[in-house]
């Protein structure tokens with residue numbers, strides 16, 4: 174038996190997983206990150222103890238306690254250098270979990286874990302080269318190269334959201350301009366449209382959201398794009414274009430067999446992936462396109478739980 178934990182900015186999800194990769198139990202609770210690292214840590218430890226007890230499993234025989242978290246993580250020590258989502262700086266997460274749970278703990282970046290989970294348990298055909306792109310409020314990436322998770326020289330590889338697609342483009346939270354994330358990250362896209370709505374823009378979008386500017390999401394923007402709303406045609410065309418440019422760069426650089434796309438923006442849209450692939454197809458090198466599949470992620474929350482339970486140490 175294994176335990177997989179996913180500590181996100183708003184919720185913590187954990188699962189009990191058997192050796193075949195079946196998730197036997199899932200629990201979720203709020204992160205309440207404002208209460209601080211120590212508080213989150215102690216609730217994670219209690220949560221794991223409670224979950225396994227309820228299923229008649231003891232801590233001792235667990236093969237792995239995997240914990241995924243957003244942020245940059247030292248793969249050697251399991252320390253989190255910096256996690257903006259959780260407001261953690263240099264915390265010894267692996268050491269603290271191992272001390273609290275007395276088991277074999279592995280700490281991994283959440284998008285690396287999700288990519289690994291989708292690759293190993295979600296994809297058909299066992300491809301040896303796959304790239305994960307997860308577009309939610311921001312954008313994260315993961316790389317499976319030659320059948321292994323690729324972490325890079327110091328463990329922070331696959332920051333796909335921060336490849337520069339336009340040096341004169343929109344400002345990104347990382348401080349640069351024109352990152353993939355600044356063009357396609359959900360919070361950026363929504364903010365651009367909300368600011369126009371707050372300035373008085375109406376159009377077809379207004380009817381779709383029934384005047385609820387705060388409740389706007391990228392699904393509404395795509396729906397308005399399809400309905401021919403002027404603002405959303407501009408904004409969503411740009412999302413499609415830049416998503417396609419990113420796919421093209423990734424395909425040309427890495428020649429993966431599969432690009433797995435997930436996250437709220439991809440899942441909340443009907444045509445985004447197909448449209449972006451259409452952009453890629455016009456500009457990608459034919460040899461890089463040959464045989465490449467671009468697919469939606471299929472496992473949801475379980476991808477991270479499974480990935481962090483099985484990823485190689």
Ligand SMILES: [Zn+2]
Nearest residue numbers: 335345347352
């Ligand atoms: Zn950036």
